[in-house]
Every structure is written in structure tokens, then in C-alpha cells.
Amino acid sequence: MRLPIYAFAAALVASSTPSSAQSNLLRVCADPNNLPFSDAAGNGFENRLAQLVATEMGKTVSYTWWAQRRGFVRHTLKAGQCDVLMGVPAHYELVEATRPYYRSSYVFVSRADRNIDVSSLKDPRLRKLKIGVHLLGDDGMNSPPAHALGDQGIVGNVIGYTIYGNYRDSTPPARLIEAVENGDIELAAAWGPLAGYAALQSPVPLRIAIMKDTENFAPLQFAFDISMGVRKGDHELRARLDDIISRKRTEIDALLSSYGVIPAPTQVGGGG
DSSP states (O other), X not given: OOHHHHGGGOOOOOOOOOOGGGSSEEEEEEOSEETTTEETTSOSHXXXXXXXXXXXXXXXXXXXXXXXXXXXXXXXXXXXXXXXXXXXXXXXXXXXXXXXXXXXXXXXXXXXXXXXXXXXXXXXXXXXXXXXXXXXXXXXXXXXXXXXXXXXXXXXXXXXXXXXXXXXXXXXXXXHHHHXXXXXXXXXXXXXXXXXXXXXXXXXXXXXXXXXXXXXXXXOOOEEEEEEEEOTTOHHHHHHHHHHHHHTHXXXXXXXXHTTOOOOOSSOTTOO
């Protein structure tokens, strides 16, 4: 799920395409190479969530696959090729967002055997540790932790890992966490669901800490409520999704937990 991290400035215009509520298909826009969120084999939690939703609606899931890079929304939802994004920020104003189905935060990730107990963005040790951050593009749209570190002048010991990566490789954003595992960096600043899933798969134990003292960097946000998104004006589909999220809360929570998705408290300093 890269969308909640960087898609806030994506252009998205309402379409007159009929709602999927009128079809026997749940047409989902998804990335085929972006675990733990989605992949073409259906192994992501958003794939499984889409199946849960489709079953509740008496529909069959149909995917429009597109790499979540620049133009993702334009080529999928806006183009009328699909009707729902399974993960968007709850306040993503350019789509019709459902009620949130989870909340997560940026976190620090380190190898457990290094005993690095950093959780605060104000921790003075950040000036000496070798830190990895995700770089989201060449237009200033970097992750909140990257901006927060830069605001403090912490740059010389920070290494950027493009979230786009080499798309021929499996799950490009995972290179950041692998750098921690391999000892190339001491600390990574990562989006919680990616970090939690990586910890389940990691060959070495990882320590994960939700970022603290983020309120010092407002208006930057570090925690986000995540919803599903449909085209603006598709009130019928949004209402049906809202109902399913409400009724299937226990199943959805269990699904997220099985993927290691790290929940953020209802209120996190500087959160969404």
C-alpha cells in the first residue's frame, strides 16, 4: 500500500462510469507487486479484504493491475477501469472515502540484537545512527520522517531508498527493511504495515517502535486512518462498503493482525 504514503497530490476527477453496485463484479484497482498490500497472486491483505467485501456483496473480484507510481489513479479509477481502491487516507479529498478500517503510523525499525531503543524523532542519537528513509520522488514529496529529519539538519547520516525501486524485483519498498536486516543501516523510518509484515518474514528479529514526539513537526502527519476509496459521487458503493466495514470489523481486524499491521493509537502526536 504505497498510496497512503504519497498519493495526496494525485490528480483525480469524478467519472460518469456506472457504480460497481450495479454489476456482478467488484472492480478493484491494485498494484500487482506491492506486498503486504497486494500482488497479482492475491497474497496481500488488500487482496483478501477485497475478497471478503466481494463475498458480502455477492460479487466476484475483478482487478485492474497498475503499478502504484505516478499516474496510478489517472489510469485506473479516473479512467473508469475499476471502482474501488482498497487503501486510501480517510481524508483523501479527491475520492469518496469510506469509514476507516484501520489506523497505522510511521515507525522506527532496527535489528533487535543491536538494542537500539529509539522511538522519539527528537532523540539525539538520530544524529549519529545510520538511518534509512523512503524517498517518494524528485518533487519534494518525501515521507514525513524524511522531512522531519531534514528539518533538524539530520541529513549526512541519512540514506534514501526509493519507494518505487526496481519494479522487476519483488515488492520494491522492502529494500529499506532489508537494509536493516543486512546491517547496511542501523535504523529505518518506515510505514507501519510494511514494517510489521517485514518483521513476520524477517530472517532476523526486528524491533519496531511507533514514532513519538511527532507533534513537534506539525503540520506533517505521521499516523493515518485508512479507508477504501471510490469515485466521487458513487454514494451507493461507498454506503455498501461502509456497512461491510462496520459489520465485519472483527474479521477485518483479525486479517490485519495476521499480516503484522501495526495499529496506531486513536490519537498520535502529529497524526492524521
